[in-house]
Amino acid sequence: MKIVKFIFTASALLWLLLTILAMMPIAALLSPTLFISKKHYTEWILFLFALICSLGIYPICFVYSAIKWNGFLSYLRKLSLGIDINGNMIAGDLLNDNFIIASSTNKFGAVQETISDNLGENERDNTLSIFGKRFTNLLGVIDFEHAKKSIVKD
Numbered sequence: 001m002k003i004v005k006f007i008f009t010a011s012a013l014l015w016l017l018l019t020i021l022a023m024m025p026i027a028a029l030l031s032p033t034l035f036i037s038k039k040h041y042t043e044w045i046l047f048l049f050a051l052i053c054s055l056g057i058y059p060i061c062f063v064y065s066a067i068k069w070n071g072f073l074s075y076l077r078k079l080s081l082g083i084d085i086n087g088n089m090i091a092g093d094l095l096n097d098n099f100i101i102a103s104s105t106n107k108f109g110a111v112q113e114t115i116s117d118n119l120g121e122n123e124r125d126n127t128l129s130i131f132g133k134r135f136t137n138l139l140g141v142i143d144f145e146h147a148k149k150s151i152v153k154d
Helices: 002-036 038-068 072-090 092-099 115-124 130-142
Strands: none
Touching (some): 072 115, 092 130
16 A cells, blocks of 8 residues: 555656646746736636646545545545535536526525535525526435535524
């Protein structure tokens, strides 16, 4: 198992090095924006670094956890929750426009909330659009009353 740990740690570090090397020319290309606003320059660099880094490291970590297998199902549950929370932040505007009616007070896009939690709150308050209802029903096929069970007390 030590060899596997070494191989995956080395792979992750190599990807991190490649990401840093790839970011140097991108940072140079974006340097004119530094003169306009340091804040925008920093945000773009951090976003691109996180994006490139995650494209390589996430699959390495997933395969490593699958090989290790100990606690893999718990890992999958945490991974699903993380994807759900990120999906809520990333797709908040799209979900607000398509899954709920305008008068809803439970908006998508909040940090640390899941899509399922927002769907459950809107289902409870009867503020889902037809698309929101269909999506909630689809989740219900996979896990009965998933949205309602996902409501977290604020």
